[in-house]
Amino acid sequence: MPHTPEPNNEGLDPVPPPHLVFYVEQALLGALLLDPHRADEASGIGPDSFSTDAHAALYRAITSLPRPDAAEHAKNTRWLDRVLAAAREQARGLSPSYLHALVQVCPWPSHAPAYARMVEAEHARRRLQTAAERLVHTVHDVSLAHPVQAALTEADALSKVVDDIAHRFPPRGGVLPRATAAAPPATPNLVEAVEEERILLATATACPSEIASVRWLLPDDLVLPLHAGLWQCLTALDRRNEPVDPVTVLWEAQQRGLMEDGSNPGEVLRMLAEPAASVEHWGERALQRSLLATVEHTARRIEAYAGDRANTPFQLVVGARRALAAVSSVRVRWQHCTKAVPPLQRRPEATTRASQPTTRTARTVRSTRATR
Structure with missing residues (x-):
């Protein structure tokens, strides 16, 4: 025994x-x-x-x-x-x-290779779970000077673990992991988020010419449904080149059914009349919160997959890669927001026997803006 x-x-x-x-x-x-x-x-x-x-x-x-x-x-x-x-x-x-x-x-001693493969599969599951837990911890580490960069670095580390597991256990097409309820995310600072989103909406209403500079901000990045709807109204009015002020925004919101939730029109008008700073500043703040929330949700989803021992390494790879796709999407928008465009890769030039090899000075890449 x-x-x-x-x-x-x-x-x-x-x-x-x-x-x-x-x-x-x-x-x-x-x-x-x-x-x-x-x-x-x-x-x-x-x-x-x-x-x-x-x-x-x-x-x-x-x-x-x-x-x-x-x-x-x-x-x-x-x-x-x-x-x-x-x-x-x-x-x-x-x-x-x-x-x-x-x-x-x-x-059976002759079954040692099969036992080793089982040990390797369980180790892959533990590695994935540990990397996901580390990513959640990074998102909530308030001591970090650059939380977004730290979170994205850990997300890359998690992605490398997934790639290594995929190399050892190539995923099979269509084999999804079992649906497991992920742990709920930690309660965010809604008071701060709501206040900053109110200022964002008011500033965009007062300075509609700045809306076009924050196309990387999506309604889903805002924490309140009303705020997300009002941002849709602002971007729609700007796209149609229609007048933008608190009254026109509120009318657009009514046409979209946003006021049917019982929101007080007078309170919305007062909210839209208190601008501060710039649309880009508050938009970046909102996108940062959205990015960190997306990273945490992804990490907890992968953590839940790895915590279910019924999921095979093949299923873990498929589920993790699908979850990480959400991080890749918001990362691209963050790079546009902060102008952190990856360096251009120089492509080798084709040469013929009759031509002499030439060199070309690489283009200077615009410097990145410091992450808040």
Whole structure:
């Protein structure tokens, strides 16, 4: 029978049973202890692929020590003793009895490659979950001087994890992950967001000529449905070259059914009559909030996928890539907002035998504006 932790009978909180991968790791280690030469067949994993420090230490010892002679290994436990001694340098709690238990629980040593693939799949799931958790933490780190850049950097790191998993487990077309409810996002500072959006709408109403400079701002970037609708009204009036003032905006809102939610027309008029600063400034603030909210939603969605052990690595890759597409979309708009356009890639010029190679000075790229 598989060796499992002893039950807790001292009145402490019960120890949860190990996950299935714990027993898979035991079977794999047992196979390698019985037949060390099968370590060459267990590719794609390393010590960090295991779920416990003890198992990681044993795998490191097994794969780092010289392989024993097969006939000699069948007669004595000398090589097992060396493995135990080496593994104890990282996991002092290991005992000879545990190694013997691993040997006994291995069903078929020849199945070591299959066990290794299972361990690799579980490690991929844990890596994805850890990267998603790190991204959520970054979004809520108030100590960061440039939160957007930090969040996008972590999103890129998460994307690289997905790409690595896809390289190891190529996704199958149409295999979507199971729909799992993601953890709700942390409550944003709605008071600040609402106030800044009110100023954005009022400033755009007072300075409609600036609306065209913030085409990268979409209604969905605003937190209140009324504010999103009013922004649609402003952009529609500007696009039609019609007069823009609090009255015309309010009339457009009525035509679109925005006032049917019980909003007070007088309060909306007063809100639209209090401009400050520039449309671009408040638009950038709104887009920054939208970007961070999108990044968090994406991270929590991927975290939920990875938290469901029924999802295979193939499904995780498909689901994660679809979720990350939302980040890519808002990232492009942020780059237009902050003028952070990626550097132009110089294309090599084709040459013929009759022509001499030439050089061309690369175009100067406009400097990026500092992120607030």
